[in-house]
Amino acid sequence: MLHPEEEARFAQLVLPHLDSANNLARWILRNRADAEDVVQEAMLRAYRFFSRFRGGNARAWLLQIVRNNCYTWLEKNRPAELMTEFDEELHLRPAATPESLAAQADEHRRLKDALQALPPRAREVLILRELEGCSYKEIGEITGIPIGTVMSSLSRARERLQQILTRTAAKEAS
Amino acid sequence: MNCELSHSTIHGYFDGELDAVRALEFERHLEGCTECQSALENLETLRARLQQGNLFEPASPQLRERIRKQLLGAAKTASGPRLGWQRWFLLPSFAALTVALLMLAMFLTQSHRQEERVTAELIDAHVRSLQPGHLTDVQSTDQHTVKPWFDGKLDFVPPVVDYSDRGFPLLGGRLDVLEGHDVAALVYSRRKHLINLFVWPSRGGGLNLASSGSRQGYNWMAWQSGDMSFYMISDVSSADLRELRSLIHP
Numbered sequence: 001m002l003h004p005e006e007e008a009r010f011a012q013l014v015l016p017h018l019d020s021a022n023n024l025a026r027w028i029l030r031n032r033a034d035a036e037d038v039v040q041e042a043m044l045r046a047y048r049f050f051s052r053f054r055g056g057n058a059r060a061w062l063l064q065i066v067r068n069n070c071y072t073w074l075e076k077n078r079p080a081e082l083m084t085e086f087d088e089e090l091h092l093r094p095a096a097t098p099e100s101l102a103a104q105a106d107e108h109r110r111l112k113d114a115l116q117a118l119p120p121r122a123r124e125v126l127i128l129r130e131l132e133g134c135s136y137k138e139i140g141e142i143t144g145i146p147i148g149t150v151m152s153s154l155s156r157a158r159e160r161l162q163q164i165l166t167r168t169a170a171k172e173a174s
Numbered sequence: 175m176n177c178e179l180s181h182s183t184i185h186g187y188f189d190g191e192l193d194a195v196r197a198l199e200f201e202r203h204l205e206g207c208t209e210c211q212s213a214l215e216n217l218e219t220l221r222a223r224l225q226q227g228n229l230f231e232p233a234s235p236q237l238r239e240r241i242r243k244q245l246l247g248a249a250k251t252a253s254g255p256r257l258g259w260q261r262w263f264l265l266p267s268f269a270a271l272t273v274a275l276l277m278l279a280m281f282l283t284q285s286h287r288q289e290e291r292v293t294a295e296l297i298d299a300h301v302r303s304l305q306p307g308h309l310t311d312v313q314s315t316d317q318h319t320v321k322p323w324f325d326g327k328l329d330f331v332p333p334v335v336d337y338s339d340r341g342f343p344l345l346g347g348r349l350d351v352l353e354g355h356d357v358a359a360l361v362y363s364r365r366k367h368l369i370n371l372f373v374w375p376s377r378g379g380g381l382n383l384a385s386s387g388s389r390q391g392y393n394w395m396a397w398q399s400g401d402m403s404f405y406m407i408s409d410v411s412s413a414d415l416r417e418l419r420s421l422i423h424p
Contacts, residue, residue, distance in 0.1 A: 007278050016385040016397065018241070022233035036237045043241050104228070111227040129189065130224040131413070133420045136191045155185045162220060 010050050013058040018043070020059060020132055021066045027127045028070040028120050038073050042066040060134070060141045067124065067142055074120065081120060114164040122157035129154055179203060180213040188217045225413035232386060232412075245275050292353065297392055299350050300370045300407045303359065309368070310346030310361055320347045324358055330402070332358035332373040337421050342369070362418065369408035369418065376403045386412060399423050 021042060025035035042065045053061050074081055115123055124143060128134040139154075140147040179200065186192045187200045204210050303309050312323040321334040327349055336344035345361040350372065357374040376398055386395040394407040395415045404422070406415050 007274050011278065012398070018238065019230075019232035019386050022237060023231045026231040036234070036240070039233070039237060040241055040244060044244060047245065107223070108228050111223060111229060115229070126224070130221055131230050133416055136189065151186045151189075151191065152182060154189070155181055158185065158217065158220060159181070162216060165220075
C-alpha cells in the first residue's frame with residue numbers, strides 16, 4: 001500500500017503525535033481502555049489513508065481522524081453523552097477530604113472532575129487549546145467548528161469550567 | 175456592569191489570536207475596564223492550573239506496543255473483525271502491503287530500542303549537567319554571546335534564542351556528546367528549574383524518538399524541524415516543555 005518512503009514519512013510525521021492522539025481520545029471518552037481502542041483504530045485508519053494526507057499539519061490531520069473516531073464510537077456506545085448538556089452525576093460526586101490527600105493530587109482530581117463534567121464538545125476545545133496548545137485554525141480543522149466560532153466555543157467552555165471549579169471550591173470550603 | 179468583551183474578544187486576545195489592530199483596540203479598552211482586567215486574570219489562573227495539573231495523558235507503552243503489533247498483524251492476516259470489508263481492499267496489493275508493514279514494524283522495533291538507549295543517554299547527560307560546574311561552558315543570558323560561542327566548535331549552527339520575556343530565560347550553552355556525535359546543549363530555566371535543550375543535525379532521518387515521555391521523574395520531548403533534531407529534558411511539567419517547544423517552533 002504505502003511505498004517504503006511513504007512508510008518512513010508516516011513514521012516520521014504521524015507516529016510522533018501518538019501522545020497527542022491518546023490525550024485527546026482519553027479526554028473525549030473519559031476512559032482509558034476505550035480511548036486506547038479508538039486510538040489504535042484511528043492509527044490504522046491514518047496509516048491506510050496516509051496517501052490522502054496532502055502535507056501540512058500532520059498533528060491536526062491525525063487528531064481530526066482520532067476525534068471523528070471518538071464521536072463515532074460515542075454515538076454507537078454511549079449516545080446519551082452526546083445529548084447531555086452537563087453531567088450532574090459526575091459533577092456532584094462528593095469531594096475527597098482535602099486534608100486527606102496531597103495538595104497536588106487533590107488539585108489534579110478537582111480539575112479532572114470539572115473537565116469531565118463538561119459536555120464532550122466543550123471539553124475537547126479546552127484540551128486542544130490548553131493542553132495541546134492548538135491555534136484557533138488548528139482547532140477548527142480538527143473539530144470542524146468554523147474558525148469564526150472557535151473563540152466563542154472556547155469562551156463558553158472556559159466559563160463553564162470556571163463555574164464548576166468555583167462551585168467545587170465553595171463546596172470544599174463549607 | 176456586564177462588559178460584553180469580557181465574554182468574547184478577551185478570549186481571542188488572551189489566546190493571541192486577534193490581529194494587531196484589534197489587539198491594540200482591546201488593550202485600550204482593558205485600561206479602563208476593571209471587569210475585563212479581572213476576567214483576564216481569571217483566564218491566566220485557569221490556564222496555569224490546567225497546564226500544571228498534570229492532565230496530559232500520553233500513550234502508554236502498552237498502546238504503543240499494540241499499535242506496533244497491529245500494523246504487523248494486519249500484514250500477516252489481513253483479516254479479522256477489525257478489518258471487515260477492507261480486507262478486499264487489501265488483497266490485490268497484499269504482498270506489497272506485507273513488505274511495507276514488516277518494514278514499518280522493524281522500523282518501530284528498532285526505533286524502540288534506539289529510543290531506550292538514546293533516552294537513557296540523554297537523561298544521563300541532563301543529570302551530569304546538574305553537577306556543579308557542568309551546566310554551561312558559556313554562561314550568558316545573551317543569545318548574541320551564546321550563539322557565536324558555538325562557532326567553530328560544531329559543524330552546524332544551532333538556533334539560539336532567549337525567551338526571558340516568555341518565562342524561559344536562557345542561561346547559557348555547552349557542548350555535549352550523544353551517540354558519539356557532538357551536540358549543542360542550551361540551558362533554559364523555568365521557575366528555578368533547569369531545562370536542557372539538545373540540538374543536533376538529523377543526518378538521514380535522525381533519531382526516532384517518541385514525541386514525549388517521562389522517566390525517573392524527568393519529562394522529555396523530542397521533535398524534528400528542518401534538518402535538525404531537538405530534545406528537551408527537565409523536571410518541569412510536560413505542559414511547560416510543550417510551552418517552550420511552541421516558542422521554539424510556533
